[in-house]
Amino acid sequence: MPLIALTGGIASGKSTVARSLAARGAVIVDADQIVRDVQQPGTPVLAAIAATFGDGILQPDGSLDRAALGAIVFADADARARLNGIVHPAVRAESQRRFDDAGADPAAVVVYDVPLLVEARVDDPWDLIVVAYAPADVRRERLVRLRGLTAADADARIAAQVSDDQRLAIADVVIDTAGTLDDTERQVAALWERLTGPHPH
Structure with missing residues (x-):
């Protein structure tokens, strides 16, 4: 594969x-889609982001306010590094799971x-x-x-x-x-x- x-x-x-x-x-595994998936309400990733950056990055319905978070991390390399430290390990684990699923077909x-x-x-x-x-x-x-x-x-x-x-x-x-x-x-x-x-x- x-x-x-x-x-x-x-x-x-x-x-x-x-x-x-x-x-x-x-078989396309979309990193941006995985990022969205691991940041859904109720996920440990979103809880950690809110704990790190405050509830101001949440929408009223509890989902991530991407624009609010983006405004914080776009201009601040330290904040971006903290965010990456939360998100990247989760994305890595989920992408590997999807690679493994796809790899069940050796011709994939x-x-x-x-x-x-x-x-x-x-x-x-x-x-x-x-x-x-x-x-x-x-x-x-x-x-x-x-x-x-x-x-x-x-x-x-x-x-x-x-x-x-x-x-x-x-x-x-x-x-x-x-x-x-x-x-x-x-x-x-x-x-x-x-x-x-x-x-x-």
Whole structure:
């Protein structure tokens, strides 16, 4: 069972690559979805976040107020480190459980769709690290056009993540998403051939 890490900066086309791999039969394990799942009301993770950052990060219904928490940790590296110390171990355990479930099928290709690979999971035993890549100016334009951000907000989001150089340095495969969707699809098809052909490694 090949275990693939798929990462990329904000607006890098990572989700497009993930969807294309899923359409070919890959099992996608979505790190962002796991984060949401382990932070549901009633979970130890949410209780620990509230104990650390105060009940102001909770909505009236007891769920996490992501915007309130984001405002605290976005600008404060120490707060971000405390949050990561709570969330990352739970995400690691849950993602492993999902990998194991998928691995019951020895032919499964499991893709861990993870934005913060460089920051959190780079040393895990991945068979292949795939980086979806588009230059920062392309990503800025996408954030403004597709997500309605101002140019300044787009730059801040991009700057808050690790640099492209750091991501590209760990890549086994780079999918360049700056071109057309067809270009991206061709690269994904070649990757799939590599993963499922007679010699996947």
